[in-house]
Amino acid sequence: MELEYGTNPRNNDTDGDGVVDSKDVDPLRDAKITVYILRARALDDVDSGITHNPADMSLELTVNGQTKTLLLTDNQDDYEKKIIPTINPLANLQSYAIAMATFDIPDDKEVATIRFHLYDRDDNGKRTEMDVSPGKGTVATIYYNLKTGTWSGDDYPGDEEKYFGYAHLSGCGDGSCNVGPKEPDKDLKVYVKYESILEKAGINGEIIGMKTIEGVSDVTVKDGTTAFSIVNPKSLRVAQVRLENGTVINVTLVNTYGAKLTSPGNDVVAMENFPGSAEIPSNEIIGNDAVTFKGDVRAVTSSGEIPVDSNLVVTYSSDREEKDCEIWFVVTINDGDGIPFYREIELNRELEANGFSERFDPSDRKADDMNGDYDGDGVPNAVEQLIGKDPAKRGILGIELNVSVEWTMSEEDKKNLIYSIRKASDFIYDYTDGYAMITRVNIWDGKRNWERADIWVNRTFLEVKFWGDNKKWPHATIGGYWVGGRLVMPYRFLRLTPPVGTAEIGDIRWAKALGHELGHYVFWLGDEYMDWHNKAYFWNYGVSGPIVDEHAPHSVMHHEWKWSELSTPEDYEKFHEYLTNKYGDWKDHTTDQWGDPFVDIYDSKNKDKRIWQRSAWETLYTLFTRTNEPSWLSNVKFKRKIPKISMDITIDKTFTPKTGPYTGVGYFMEVSWG
Structure with a gap:
């Protein structure tokens, strides 16, 4: 057994760190942990004079009594890096980090205490406290377990039930921002x-x-x-x-x-x-x-x-005046594949119990332990570990995309494109409540592999809906990821439906538009800004249009710049009640969510018709769990097999999506450049 795990049966202290193997949290090496700070954002005005002064944020990071001060921002309220990443997610962390610190820790202690004390540096040498604690006070504390590679305390796996997601600290967790963990019409954002x-x-x-x-x-x-x-x-x-x-x-x-x-x-x-x-x-x-x-x-x-x-x-009137802020971070131990020694042993037991054939090698002699996908859900092992998921359980869908860009990209174009795609991944992770993310993109420019690509990015000066043929306007094949099709995005476009605005690669609005189109392409969702006759509520319902549009489900598939969650059964119950009161019957006016509501999908005569009247969350649940499927789905020819994902939720009229999770999963996206 010791030879299998890499320890020396003739030496009770294999790594020579002074702690015998049986009491060592990592018997193969002197244990060290690294804390990566990936993004810092002020949610309040923290430093104003005559005009607003952006924040100068510093972080006192204390691990087991050792304190290091990290400079995070200089005259910036929100800072993260745009990089050109590779296929190695651990190497990418080094490039994404706006600050990082490594600590040598006792090898005979299973838990390391980590404190995050954030403040704004004032010109007069003083400092203003900034609140990153989701509980009382302004200082956040987590407890990193060196055997499991996860942490607890003010942040923990699954904390979106109470706070806003793993590997993310926010002063808003105490309710000071008037946003709770289950308020789907709201989001944490500046001010x-x-x-x-x-x-x-x-x-x-x-x-x-x-x-x-x-x-x-x-x-x-x-x-x-x-x-x-x-x-x-x-x-x-x-x-x-x-x-x-x-x-x-x-x-x-x-x-x-x-x-x-x-x-x-x-x-x-x-x-x-x-x-x-x-x-x-x-x-x-x-x-x-x-x-x-x-x-x-x-x-x-x-x-x-x-x-x-x-x-x-x-x-x-409020007695609270905290300077709320948030940081995205990750903690790793100095294990080559990103998964601690004892966690790999535990995962092997889980893999065997769950019927998977692959096994981890705690001695790190197996190259696939980091980038491999031993549970077959599409998310690499190390990535699942770092975002608080289980590498031995299919609890999240990993999406791999082939992208072809019409023009030859500059280095800046590449950074901007990746930024928007990884933000789309964060957006998807948020609106699926942590059940999906983009794990890998393969990118070609100069229109290479155009026909092979899932996504076409077209060179456009300004694409405008209703002008021209709109072939380059954002659109996607419903279910195209699984059955074949295409997702099309322009370089830059103008949207005329409120909130009006432009978007281009490198910004958040472009990312959210991509997230909306991936709702069509991957999750088989229809639009919720129009009825099933393709009549847009805002534009085609006369003077009542804007009011009808406002009553339609507040969802990503309605207007992704305005809302960030998927529709629920309750959304449709309310919308159908409104339509019935206004028009006498809702059926002729409901959304383009699987078409004609007059057709009985359970009637054998209609078994081949692509009809499926339900909310987006019900559709997602059926797609992932393969339960309550319409009969026509069995006749579809798939080019990709849909993995069965375990979802620990029940979708009924009482179901409410989480506000988050805001875990920065995009930082772990692998990128291959063709």
């Missing part, structure tokens, strides 16, 4: 907590910029005839908000916790609200509801009175 406040005040839009005015002792609002003051507000911020119609406005956000409201004569003041009216019940502001006022705004600071470039004021 999201303030967007929730604006939404309560009836202002729907995206905050695209913010500055904090420090040291405010008084805020005065005048509407021309009446004035009132908020004395000693807890905070004052000016947000730049892009409304849904594209208009950009400034809104002053005043946290009135503990503040006093005064007016001439100290009377109770009634001010015009937006869009209605609101009355301040007393001159002490309490409670959590947002209240909106219009008027000229001035703030008094230690430097004197200053005008505020905003004529719209939203007040709210």
Whole structure:
């Protein structure tokens, strides 16, 4: 047995580190762990003066009492790298890391304690605490198990049930950002907590910029005839908000916790609200509801009175003012294949119990242990280990894509294309609740292997829907990944359905559009912005179109720039109720999700018709688990075999998708360049 595992039967301390093999967490080498920081993002305005100053983030990383300080960003609120990766996911981590540190740890201790203390470096030598803890306080702590290669504490495998995904720490886990773990209409993003406040005040839009005015002792609002003051507000911020119609406005956000409201004569003041009216019940502001006022705004600071470039004021009350942020990270032990010695022994027992023939070699003499896929789900062994999945259980679908690009790419083009594809992988992992990811892409440029490719990326200056033949507009064959077909993406395109905007390779919107098209191509999903007659709700339903469109399922297959989850049975129950009330019957107006709802799919006469009326989550569950399949599916000729994936969920009318998980699975995507 010792020879099989690589230990020396004639020496009880094979690696010579002073710890006998029976008590050594890794008897083949002196154990060290490396912490890779892959991305850091401030979710709040952490450093404002007259204008917004991006964050200068540093991390104090402490492992078993050893502390190293890592510089993460310099004048950047959000930082990660764009690289040209290879087929080696462990080598790619070295390139993706914005900072990293290695620690020598005791080989006779199974658990290492790791603390993450993030702060913003101020110009005056001081620092502002930044919150990465999902619980109390601002400092996050995890406990890395050197035998299993996973960790627990403030982050752990499967923590999306409570927080937002493995290998990701966020100060929003304590509820301070007004986003919970099962709120599918929301996402963690910059300034999201303030967007929730604006939404309560009836202002729907995206905050695209913010500055904090420090040291405010008084805020005065005048509407021309009446004035009132908020004395000693807890905070004052000016947000730049892009409304849904594209208009950009400034809104002053005043946290009135503990503040006093005064007016001439100290009377109770009634001010015009937006869009209605609101009355301040007393001159002490309490409670959590947002209240909106219009008027000229001035703030008094230690430097004197200053005008505020905003004529719209939203007040709210909160005793919490943490500077929330998030980091993506991974921890590895210095084992050549990325899987610890004792974990490989444990996995071999699992593989045998699950009926798989492959086995790991704990001595690391077997080259396939890292990039191999011993459970056959399409995800390499080391990748499953590092994202908190089980390499001996088919619990996630790995997607391999062949991509052909119409032009000869520059180095910058390659970085941008990979960035958007890996962000599409993160997006897929999020909207499938961790049941799928892109594991490998094979890329050719100059239109090479064009007919072999799953994805065509066309050279376009600006593709616009409704102009020209739209052959290069984003589109995909339904189920094409399994039965044959194509997914088409332009280099750059303009979308005219709100939220209006452009997208091109290298940005998030392009990535999300690719994620939407992969919903068609891989997951066999239909569009949910149109009915099954191909009539778009927004454009083809007359004056009622925008309202009908808003009632359709809020999903990735409806508008991926706006929503990030798949539709559920409850979504369709509500939508069909709305359609019935409006049109008398829902069937003629429901979505293009497997076509004609009037056809009974269980009628033997219709067994060959491609009809399947159900939500996207029900479709995904059937595709992965091979349960409740329509009869026509058995007649389909597959070019790829669909692996049966184990899903530990039940899809019924009570099912609610998770907000995340936000695990950065795209960092582990293998890339082959042809």
